[in-house]
Amino acid sequence: MLDVINNIKEGYSEGIYNNVKYSITKEVFNNGKSFKIYAKELQGNDFISLNYYITSTSELLKPCEMPKQKIINFLNNVFLT
Numbered sequence: 001m002l003d004v005i006n007n008i009k010e011g012y013s014e015g016i017y018n019n020v021k022y023s024i025t026k027e028v029f030n031n032g033k034s035f036k037i038y039a040k041e042l043q044g045n046d047f048i049s050l051n052y053y054i055t056s057t058s059e060l061l062k063p064c065e066m067p068k069q070k071i072i073n074f075l076n077n078v079f080l081t
Helices: 002-007 068-077
Strands: 011-017 020-029 034-041 047-054 059-063
Touching: 002 047, 002 068, 047 068, 059 068
Parallel strands: none
Antiparallel strands: 011 020, 020 034, 034 047, 047 059
């Protein structure tokens, strides 16, 4: 999952997911040890919100008010433009 997150540039970008365009904002914290990603459908109501943490023993994906699988599907299938 970290490889996919690293492919998203810091700041604002856009991507296509399920033939729909999304705005994507990525913030990096703690010297690259934690990330916040928020994606919003540009002409609709869908959104993706997550935090990702790298600890000394593991990596943790923390969804914000949505199923983890929704985030995994988005990250694995979004085409960054």
